[in-house]
Amino acid sequence: MNKDQMVNGNQESGTFKTILVTGGAGFIGSNFVLHMVSKYPQYKIINLDSLTYAGNLDNLKSIEGNQSHVFVKGDICDAQFVNSLFDEYQPDAVVNFAAESHVDRSILDPQVFLRTNILGTQTLLDAAKNHWGSKPDAKYVQVSTDEVYGSLGETGYFEETTPLAPNSPYSASKASADMFVRAYHETFGLNTSITRCSNNYGPYHFPEKLIPLIISNALEDKEIPVYGDGMNIRDWLYVEDHCRAIDLVLHKGGAGEVYNVGGHNEKGNIDIVKLVLKELGKSEELIKYVKDRAGHDRRYAIDASKIKRELGWEPEVMFDEGILKTIKWYLDNKEWLENVKCGNYKDYYSKMYSEK
Ligand code: NAD
Ligand code: TYD
Numbered sequence: 001m002n003k004d005q006m007v008n009g010n011q012e013s014g015t016f017k018t019i020l021v022t023g024g025a026g027f028i029g030s031n032f033v034l035h036m037v038s039k040y041p042q043y044k045i046i047n048l049d050s051l052t053y054a055g056n057l058d059n060l061k062s063i064e065g066n067q068s069h070v071f072v073k074g075d076i077c078d079a080q081f082v083n084s085l086f087d088e089y090q091p092d093a094v095v096n097f098a099a100e101s102h103v104d105r106s107i108l109d110p111q112v113f114l115r116t117n118i119l120g121t122q123t124l125l126d127a128a129k130n131h132w133g134s135k136p137d138a139k140y141v142q143v144s145t146d147e148v149y150g151s152l153g154e155t156g157y158f159e160e161t162t163p164l165a166p167n168s169p170y171s172a173s174k175a176s177a178d179m180f181v182r183a184y185h186e187t188f189g190l191n192t193s194i195t196r197c198s199n200n201y202g203p204y205h206f207p208e209k210l211i212p213l214i215i216s217n218a219l220e221d222k223e224i225p226v227y228g229d230g231m232n233i234r235d236w237l238y239v240e241d242h243c244r245a246i247d248l249v250l251h252k253g254g255a256g257e258v259y260n261v262g263g264h265n266e267k268g269n270i271d272i273v274k275l276v277l278k279e280l281g282k283s284e285e286l287i288k289y290v291k292d293r294a295g296h297d298r299r300y301a302i303d304a305s306k307i308k309r310e311l312g313w314e315p316e317v318m319f320d321e322g323i324l325k326t327i328k329w330y331l332d333n334k335e336w337l338e339n340v341k342c343g344n345y346k347d348y349y350s351k352m353y354s355e356k
Contacts, residue, residue, distance in 0.1 A: 015251070016139070018044040020091035022076050022124065023098030025049040027205045028143070028239055030059035032097065035243040037063050044068055046089050048082075049098065050075045056345045058336055059204045076120035079127070086131040095141045095250060096124055102208055103147075103170045107294055110169035117173035118180065125184040125192075132190070140192045141250050142181045146235070146260065146300050147171035148196060157303035158196070160258045167295045178258075185256040193253035195246055197261035198302045201322065202239030203329040207340060210234075211323075214273055215330045216337055218282045228292030230270030233299040237263035238322035241315040248311045259311070262302025265319040272323075279327050 019036065023029040024047035036045055049055045051073055063069050070089075074081050076098045085091075098120055100106065100113045121142065132138040149158040150165030164179075166172040184190040199210075207216040217224050245261040253259060270287075277284055307313045317325070330337060339345040 016043055016091075016093045018046060018089050018091045019093040019095060019250075020046045020048060020085070020089065022048045022094070022096045022120075023055075023143075025051060025055035025057055025059060025071070026097060026099075026101070027054070027059075027209075028200055028242060029097035030056070030204050031202065031239045032095065032243045032246060033060060033069065034063060035240065035247065037066055037069050039247070041068055044070065044089070046085065046091060047071045048074050048076065048085060052100070054101065054206050056204070056206075056340065058339060058345050077115055077123055079123050082123050082127045083130070086127045090131070092132075092135055092138045093141070093250060094124055094128055094139075095143065095246060096121060097143045099143075099174070100170065103168045104208070104293065106168055106170035106173070110173075113169050113173040114176075117170075118176045121177035122180045125180060125190065129184060129188045129190055136191070138191060139250060139253075140181070140184075140190055141246060141253070142178065142192065142194045143246060144178050144194050144196045145171065145174050146196050146198045146262065146302055147297065148175040148178060149300075151297035152299040152301055154299070157301045158260060158262075159303045160196070160260055160306055167297055171297075182256070191255045193249045193255070194258045195249050195261050196258060196302075197242050197245070198235035198237050198263060198300055200239045200242050201236055202326050203333070204336075205239070205326075207337065210269065211236075211272065211276070211326065212330065212337075214276045215280070215327060216341070218277055218280045218286060219330075219334075219337075221282070221286065223288040224273055224277075224286050225288055225290040226270060226273060227290060228296060230273070230287075230289065231268050232296060233266050233268055233301070235262045235301045236265045236267060236272075236319055236322075237261065237315060238317035238319075238325075241317055244316070245307060245311075245313045248307070248313050252311050254310070259307040260302045260304050261307060261313070262304040263315050263319065264302075264304070265315075266299070266301050267319070275323065276327065279324065
């Protein structure tokens with residue numbers, strides 16, 4: 001494939017036959033798989049996930065038996081395996097969600113982040129490069145994060161041109177992966193796009209992350225640990241809005257382009273904690289200020305004007321609505337939460353799927 005052969009790399013109304021989604025049993029990946037299967041029944045979705053602690057096939061129960069979704073258990077770092085998957089299914093697009101995604105875990109054990117997030121990405125890029133010589137319209141989308149830009153002061157926004165300045169082992173590994181994606185576009189002409197999204201929230205969010213942790217602990221009247229002074233700011237986006245953005249980038253994103261995705265919704269952590277406690281009718285006495293996270297980024301805020309201008313994306317679910325939907329989802333799905341907390345969700349795979 002030659003870069004010049006791509007019409008600006010832009011699949012204006014690109015369509016695909018088979019999409020390899022990696023990490024599709026995790027929080028955002030499973031929401032994306034559900035979105036794609038419902039919106040594009042003509043596509044085949046190959047869902048590759050190694051089912052780490054964060055992968056949960058319960059998230060995909062509603063599409064069980066659906067012929068357009070194939071789940072495959074496997075590791076994105078295993079080059080032989082990934083290449084055999086390309087041989088077998090001939091995907092014409094890849095959307096890479098698979099990652100270690102929790103900052104606190106990256107502080108405790110950085111190496112697994114390096115392996116999955118960097119080596120895994122490079123392995124996927126390599127397989128795509130080796131299989132897509134005759135498919136100039138094939139597309140690789142890397143799902144990255146705003147955390148690669150580091151931390152903002154009280155003002156300003158991350159733009160796509162903001163220099164990368166990651167502060168945690170997690171964000172360093174995601175930034176490195178982004179650099180490999182860039183390099184495979186520049187060097188090999190691979191049709192790649194990168195999305196950099198702010199913090200997501202919504203259904204199927206693993207209860208180690210702030211919002212589901214608050215809900216989960218509050219339901220059990222357990223303390224809610226608030227790091228530092230609780231004044232760190234995140235820009236929250238409802239997960240379905242992120243999925244719609246990735247869908248657009250997959251179909252219309254320019255080759256070699258980066259798109260920031262954000263909710264225009266900056267909130268201090270403590271304000272979120274208080275809001276969720278209030279909605280659940282729980283006391284603020286559950287709040288426990290604890291030692292700050294090492295290297296804790298102070299503020300994230302996204303300038304998402306490029307994706308709005310070029311692809312017409314805007315968030316549809318405002319925070320006031322999204323947080324109520326999310327709380328309701330956890331209240332309506334207590335079994336899902338219990339299964340995650342007691343580890344039962346891990347049995348599902350052995351019951352439903354055979355090892356590849
Ligand atoms: P998650 O931790 O919920 O899910 C990650 C999934 O990847 C899991 O299903 C896990 O089993 C799978 N996985 C891990 N290692 C693997 C490997 N070696 N091979 C195959 N599968 C593997 O993460 P998430 O919150 O859904 O995030 C998905 C992606 O979006 C990540 O790349 C993350 O960096 C990015 N992102 C997340 C957020 C957020 O707020 N959660 C925001 C912006 C970007
Ligand atoms: P988190 O959900 O881990 O996402 P990220 O670190 O990727 O932004 O954390 C969101 C914010 O909430 C972050 O500033 C850290 C803070 N936090 C707490 O105060 N207490 C907690 O128990 C957790 C998990 C996070």
